[in-house]
Amino acid sequence: MSPELDARLRANYPLIFTAESISDPGYPDLPAMPSAFASWGFECGDGWFDLIDALCATLQNATANGGAPQVVATQVKEKFGVLRFYANGHNAVQEGMIELAEMISSRLCEVCGNRGRVIRDEWIRTRCPEHEQN
Ligand SMILES: [Zn+2]
Structure with missing residues (x-):
């Protein structure tokens, strides 16, 4: 993702995209570690910026106004052509929000955000007709 869009997401959702070391709730005895997100940032294209932005707005709203955690x-990346948004602390409703965003990513070009489809050739990726070749 471009540095400008990366910075915008971090600025808008500082509690979601923290660079602080975090502990894994599944392993409370282990020390807090830097997450893959803290090390690598957003490992996907600019085309999914609005999708991630909308997801985070919804997640943060559920926390601020709905009492959700x-x-x-912990990691935000493209894998097999779709968005993978790995996170700690979500409840079942927030998990559903994340699953929906991941599903929608398989229909949005990762380069530009226009309607796209999953293409399976040497790489699996989601692209609009204009960006199928790259
Ligand atoms: Zn495109």
Whole structure:
């Protein structure tokens, strides 16, 4: 993702995209570690910026106004053509929000955000007709 869009998401959702070391709730005895997100940032194209932005707005709203827990992203990347948004702290409703965003990503070009489809050739990726070749 471009540095400008990366910075915008971090600025808008500082509690979701923290660079702080975080502990894994499944392993409370282990020390807090930097997450893959803290090390690598957003490992996907600019075309999914609005999708991630809308997801985070919804997640943060559920926390601020609905009493839901604070979600902390541990890794955000493209895998097999779709968005993978790994996070700690979500409840079942927030997990559903994340699953929906991941599903929608398989229909949005990762380069530009226009309607796209999953293409399976040497790489699996989601692209609009204009960006199928790259
Ligand atoms: Zn495109």
